[in-house]
Amino acid sequence: MSHLRIESLSKVYVDEYRGENVVALDDISFTIEQGEFVSILGPSGCGKTTILNIVAGFIEPSGGRILLGDKPIGGPGPDRGVVFQSFALFPWKTILGNVRFGPKMAKRSRSEQDRVAREFIELVGLTGFEDRYPHELSGGMQQRVGVARVLANDPQLMLMDEPFASVDAQTRMKLQEDLIKVWEERHPTIMLITHDIEEAVFLSDRVIVLTSHPGRLNRDMRIDLPRPRQWANLVRDTRFSEITHEIMGLIMQGSGNADAEQEQEAVGEASP
Amino acid sequence: MGAAPATSTGDRETGPGESRTAPQHPRSSLVRNGVSATLWFLAPFVILAAIWAMIVEGTGVPLRRFPQVTDVAMAGAAMMADGSLWEHLGASVWRVFQGGGLAILTGVPFGLLMGANRKVATFFTPLLRFSVALAGIAWIPLATLWFRVDGAVTFIIWNAVFFSLVYNTMQGVQQIPVDFRRAAQSLGTGPLRMFPQVLFPGALPSIVTGLRVGMGYGWRGLIAAEIIAGTAGLGYSLFLAEKFFRTDVIVLMMILIGAIWLVMDRSLLAPLERRTVERWGMTKTER
Numbered sequence: 365m366s367h368l369r370i371e372s373l374s375k376v377y378v379d380e381y382r383g384e385n386v387v388a389l390d391d392i393s394f395t396i397e398q399g400e401f402v403s404i405l406g407p408s409g410c411g412k413t414t415i416l417n418i419v420a421g422f423i424e425p426s427g428g429r430i431l432l433g434d435k436p437i438g439g440p441g442p443d444r445g446v447v448f449q450s451f452a453l454f455p456w457k458t459i460l461g462n463v464r465f466g467p468k469m470a471k472r473s474r475s476e477q478d479r480v481a482r483e484f485i486e487l488v489g490l491t492g493f494e495d496r497y498p499h500e501l502s503g504g505m506q507q508r509v510g511v512a513r514v515l516a517n518d519p520q521l522m523l524m525d526e527p528f529a530s531v532d533a534q535t536r537m538k539l540q541e542d543l544i545k546v547w548e549e550r551h552p553t554i555m556l557i558t559h560d561i562e563e564a565v566f567l568s569d570r571v572i573v574l575t576s577h578p579g580r581l582n583r584d585m586r587i588d589l590p591r592p593r594q595w596a597n598l599v600r601d602t603r604f605s606e607i608t609h610e611i612m613g614l615i616m617q618g619s620g621n622a623d624a625e626q627e628q629e630a631v632g633e634a635s636p
Numbered sequence: 637m638g639a640a641p642a643t644s645t646g647d648r649e650t651g652p653g654e655s656r657t658a659p660q661h662p663r664s665s666l667v668r669n670g671v672s673a674t675l676w677f678l679a680p681f682v683i684l685a686a687i688w689a690m691i692v693e694g695t696g697v698p699l700r701r702f703p704q705v706t707d708v709a710m711a712g713a714a715m716m717a718d719g720s721l722w723e724h725l726g727a728s729v730w731r732v733f734q735g736g737g738l739a740i741l742t743g744v745p746f747g748l749l750m751g752a753n754r755k756v757a758t759f760f761t762p763l764l765r766f767s768v769a770l771a772g773i774a775w776i777p778l779a780t781l782w783f784r785v786d787g788a789v790t791f792i793i794w795n796a797v798f799f800s801l802v803y804n805t806m807q808g809v810q811q812i813p814v815d816f817r818r819a820a821q822s823l824g825t826g827p828l829r830m831f832p833q834v835l836f837p838g839a840l841p842s843i844v845t846g847l848r849v850g851m852g853y854g855w856r857g858l859i860a861a862e863i864i865a866g867t868a869g870l871g872y873s874l875f876l877a878e879k880f881f882r883t884d885v886i887v888l889m890m891i892l893i894g895a896i897w898l899v900m901d902r903s904l905l906a907p908l909e910r911r912t913v914e915r916w917g918m919t920k921t922e923r
Contacts (some may be wrong), residue, residue, distance in 0.1 A: 422818055466823040513819075519822075
């Protein structure tokens with residue numbers, strides 16, 4: 365029994381300007397096991413964020429079924445924590461206040477809220493910053509808070525939407541290594557959305573590659589690189605470059621087809 | 637999408653152990669800046685008074701048309717001595733706080749509701765626009781019939797502040813980044829707790845701006861209401877003075893009306909607005 369089971373998921377948008385249906389996701393099925401780290405990878409427009417938004421309960425699918433444990437998911441809930449690209453920390457709350465938010469909503473005692481919050485602030489290496497406000501922290505530090513806030517709520521599934529896309533390259537690599545450490549320590553089940561091939565390969569047990577227009581499942585790859593992983597070791601690792609090159613090929617091929625189709629469409633429209 | 641918390645995204649990254657703080661000014665220079673800012677703030681008023689004194693002196697205009705600066709000062713001293721100044725001033729300020737307080741209690745919840753629910757907002761928006769045109773002294777006749785004179789003046793202030801608050805609160809809620817709400821939902825916040833936990837604090841900078849603007853309308857409305865339907869207050873005193881050709885009292889009241897507003901705004905409302913915006917990590921230009 366898989367931890368998360370996605371069956372024949374589809375999403376159709378209505379493009380009101382053109383008055384036609386746009387298929388964002390078409391018949392997506394995959395599973396994620398308990399404690400597994402899975403990345404959804406694809407070019408922009410492949411609907412990968414749509415998958416996250418549906419699993420998080422922010423938007424409704426047009427078809428298909430999602431089971432977490434053995435229960436179908438409904439609207440957003442504390443069993444599925446989300447780490448946002450925009451961080452989405454509450455600017456009116458301190459770091460402690462942000463991380464304490466989930467336990468507070470769960471109506472746990474004040475001392476319990478504080479204990480849990482401090483534990484996870486320490487886990488992401490931000491001890492000493494409890495009383496700061498988010499705007500006083502750098503982007504990288506803010507996203508550490510974003511991770512701590514979700515983990516403090518002990519969700520069954522952690523959803524990460526391009527979490528490191530808005531920080532600079534050096535900080536990103538450090539955050540990726542630290543995320544791996546946190547994952548190896550706690551083994552939360554993670555579904556991460558990214559367009560960064562190396563990030564996906566570096567972090568994940570499995571990488572699910574999507575095609576774009578419409579988003580379809582292209583390949584579900586197991587990443588057999590040994591753990592613990594560090595950038596210093598992987599940059600010269602031949603297996604790492606083989607895997608990233610293979611995925612690069614899949615994505616180029618996928619987007620190449622889409623471009624060809626679009627060109628064809630354009631030609632079709634031009635001729636009367 | 638201009639997500640408010642991502643203000644530092646483009647800035648240089650700092651690892652843990654390092655963070656960015658505003659440069660600290662030595663205290664003495666803060667005080668010096670404060671004194672000099674106050675002097676500069678007062679300068680145009682001093683010049684205006686000087687010109688006023690010279691013109692009255694030069695033209696010899698009679699007191700029954702326009703007072704000399706010293707006449708106004710003497711009228712002020714006399715009204716302070718017999719206590720009538722404090723009575724009028726107290727009445728006006730008390731009413732403004734009363735009306736403003738009532739407006740906060742009613743306008744903020746209503747604005748939050750409108751901001752949270754697009755259907756509620758769509759339904760009430762035409763009514764809101766209509767009422768904004770009416771807000772203020774057009775209500776005085778009805779308000780006097782309903783609440784007597786004292787209540788009517790408070791009602792006028794409530795009316796003025798209410799609409800400004802409702803509108804700004806609604807806008808504040810609508811401008812909360814969707815990710816804030818989603819984050820809260822995914823952390824277990826139900827629809828009811830969303831109001832105190834996310835919608836109210838998220839809209840607070842906008843609410844405070846609405847309060848400040850609304851109190852400005854309210855203060856003007858108060859003076860008008862007191863002139864038309866007053867028994868005490870700065871506006872009433874202004875109205876009474878006209879009957880006795882007391883131009884010194886009239887000008888004194890005009891000065892007080894402006895000065896008290898400046899004091900309330902600069903010592904109460906503006907700092908409140910600035911502190912909220914700063915603490916939220918936003919600057920005015922970003923919003």
